[in-house]
Amino acid sequence: MAATAGLPTTVDYDPDIPEATSIFAELSPLYMHAPQFDEVADGEWQGIIEEAIAINLAEVDAIANNPNPPTFDNTLVEMERSGQVFSRSYAAFSQIVGANINPTIAEADAALAPQIAAMNDSIYLNADLFARVRAIYDNRAAMAMTAEDAMLLENYYQEFVHRGALLGDEAQAELRTINGRLSTLSSQISQLITQGQNQAAIVVDTREELAGLSDGQIAAAANLATERGHDGKYMLTVSNTTGVPIIGQLQDRGTRERIYRASVDRNQTGETSTLPMIRETIALRNRRAQLFGEPTHANWQMYDRMVSDPARAIGFMTDMVPALRATQEREAAVLQERIAADGESFTLAPWDWEYYAGLVRQERYALDNEEIKQYFVVDRVLEDGIFYMAGELYGLTFEQRDDIPTYHPDVSVYTVFQDGEPIALFYFDPMQRDSKRGGAWMSNFVEQSHLLGLRPVVTNTQNIAPPAPGEPALATWDDVTTMFHEFGHALHGIFADQQYPSISGTNTARDWVEFPSQFHENFAAVPEVLQRYARHHETGEVIPDELVQAINRSSRFNQGHSFGEIIAASLLDMEWASLDPSAATPSDVMAFEAEALQRIGLRSDLVPPRYRTPYFRHIFEHGYDAGYYAYTWTEMLHHDAYSYVVENGGMNREMGDHIVETFLGAGHSKSYEQMFRDFTGRDPRVEPLLEARGLIPDDDGVTGVDGAEGAL
Template structure:
């Protein structure tokens, strides 16, 4: 999952979210007894975002804005937010929690209403006009961030309130808001010298432009890198439906009579497990790893500049490297904790890779005695061994996973049994693509809880991967209920065929809905502490925690039904999924750990270590990992590693594995204490899923499980240690704040 960044700083929620606690109309400053009246002029918005949307839940009015209007709308919203910030900074009254901290929370309502749908369009349904607007707006949005964090008058007000915190009577949530806001100001440069702040402003604006450009190049590079295949015979191993979809895709590109194999966002391509033609496998794999290294979509020069600028930021702050500076608000707290967490698993993971490579090499030579296993062969022979050893055929499995059934009879059923939620499909909410469905989410007491959008299918103009985002974030003070979207990249069905999901797609649907629940159950006073507005190495915990529910028998039997016969998935396939769950971990876990450590390699550089050759550095970095990167490349290679170049996961991709540790450990608590029932759901919601960042991460985790996080359940689930092996040391919490 990723939260779409509203500003250059991923921690800036006070501006990027609808404001919180206030009773005054926008543009006014409330006065307390003894204070002077202060009514600064704030420009009025002329766009439809000037006022809350009249749609249910204040849902975005996608049908009221044309592509060429977005840039002007957001530029106006930026100007309004700039004026709001200046008004708070120039308040003649002494700084208080209300007129400074809460006022900052209240700022940026118009900006948030406009940027939330715009950012989703740029990621999920973009075009040249939107891309140009995004590029033009990026430095302006970075300047807005700087206008808040690098405003000395504003910081002095925040600091005055912070320094007086011991004498103030605050709720725990208010205290958390003050702590996090002050930490964010310091992190963003409020205490730097004026000269350093000027340089930081320039760096932030340049970074935002580079990041927007890279994101566009990665999307376009994947589309341009699609493989054209001349004959149907070369696609042996694919189903008729897949071949028909490839033919249709080629026709859309003006290649009638040929076949187009689209690239997914990851290094490994799903079709590598099916294609029998080794030459086509090699071509598809090479098309994947070669993208974004040359031509119009070459990201390497921009990446080199980003690394130089990020290391310069670390230097400005006196930090040894960018990762140290970036991880100030994480559960893990510092790079050493994250790196040690991952590297302790490398020896067992490398042994697993060597063992599995030997098995696959032996299987390959049964067909060709002279074949030497290559990276493009691993998925194919792994799939062959999976079928033979575990009787698991992924194509056969897909026939039981109709996308709508998985959502409504699986994901929604799980949410009903655990949390009492119900869902009502509606047709009166405008969407940006006809494939999107919208639901009203009802809480257990029958009240309206949230609005939920589901955008399931891959498109050429859509970023790869899957994510959750908020169109409206929850606020008790403002009476705002969450408006949330899940976006995925499930393969489009051929015309007349059902939309079928892979098992990976199924678990991704449960994963992303875990994020959605995190947002839906938000119950905070302040939006910047609400729902998923948490650290990178916490936000993926609720999502991964919900993945195992996809395989619970009582859930699977409801949604896993053959699309033609309606037959419930047979026990032999369910058992095969379970038996094979620890198979091929050398690949699936190896590509994630390699990407996580590659991320850290890039962001642990000192200024004197910044390389001039991006791909040469990547090669050297991968060779240091101690993993079989000759056969198992990182899940994302440097040129198309969007997570760390544009989505806020720099020095943070480890979070997926860190939170997987939390999720496996927490799910063990569920299994040991009654399983999937309303009592358990209430405990989940009460202890962490509905808490946002109103408490420390360690407190929330311990409130649910009663102990510090343990790594053993992760290692056991991944098959890296035997289930009864207690030799690994516990991973204790180092403190969340």
């Protein structure tokens, strides 16, 4: 018997639940039930998860078919108990898909994607199960519930409706077909994006063409070329994003253009083209919106967000476009002047922007990104910086373990203690490799739940450029802030303190889940923290004050690029999500993108969106469709929230306890608006974001580039 065996009954009820036979049949015997990665061969994953799907469906059917009247306990609580075999196995498998994929894993992922979509449809389109949920929901006013109980009930009811429980039989049948196909497309698009990124690497013939890169970077490029069969040459890879960081260092304009074009043109032609699949995805999303009677896919998708109205999200960003466009024009003029100062006559192009911005930044602010990088050893940033911050704020300490198997040798594992008591496990996987998809993310191997007696097991994954053999792994400042960002997600999981797993920790809306992560980026630059981890990898010297001051002085420089690429991508996402479902799907994906960028009104000819449509993984695989705006929305939240920290004593344990109590440990037990008000005592304000981005004057009257007055 599985989870349903303990249902409260008025008549005997003994449902037949298949028994699991895999390593995931029971909780892992490892510490805190960490996954037994060493016990599963690549070829076994598909069978394991298919068995788990069957068990999950049997458990849910047992709940739906219970002959006893529906109650909160015998329906909703049992739903929370169900699916544990699937959760254990799929959490481990999905991390391997993202961080250590190979052809066998890719094949299993492609085969499983439609089966998982069908499983979810079978749950949420189960009429008998929805009838039980609806009966409980309709009787909620007469029920005695905790606040968390009430949130769980509300979430379940909304989710059933959102997934089609109120649709007719014919519409539900079509919905199942759509969802199955979308899941297949999502898996295929994701794999093609990874392949496209790997294949976009360029071969460079001579060392002279790499002028501006460090000796270590050049050695790493030579090693990569050798690994890929180009002995005696050099290979440069593109990044997950449109912008390739090394463009800011490369002195040779031809090399800059080559790597830029390789980045922006990927996944548009040949075997890695995603364009036909993207067009089909858009068409299917729009047809689904029609089934639900929604005016756009965005309206359907944003039902549970902090910002549930697409017009509000769009307006929040478009209100900033005039000032941002003006900033881009000012910065472009400054960069064009810097080109002329070199005696060059060419017109600024997108592959020139970051290189000349780097020169201006160094000249005006004495900021050399390659020099700064020498102070950021990856392990030291983690252990002396992030862990120190977590100790000062939250009383956390960390102990590395060598007894927990991982899915790749690069991964390290730590026990997390609070005030001496073990509370979680933390995995860290920092380095880029061909088997890992781009970007950075946090996920849970084990979700916290008091109901299930589980403590959190969480992981952070990044893509920091690997060093040459024998050299230390060094991080850029962007890598450092990303490490703090992802650890903010990890803390959101580590401090989860909920009864029910589905509303525990990071199980929140897209435009809230990024708030705790962005909030913790602020602590990367706190002097007390910075001085502990920012030490030269050769001398051990603490980063000089003048370099720290240079970072601070230049923080609002180049916002036309850094903020412009984000807003362009966010509005491009909303352009795709706001199409009229009754109209024909654009036949030419890239033509639609070009028209959309023209409508958006930023200088995308010089500052392209952070992700172009063909490799915009967030909105075609990560679930951020009609949601990429969340990064800017939560940036507003975190700037305002951090101003509260500064005004009320800064980084100390009292503040940390307040953070945990009000939002970091609250999961989705309260509304998002209430959690923000509980922390700051007010609704969020946009002004701190605009000041931080240089779009309105700060207290010194400074905005934009070189003190120019802003337009907003």
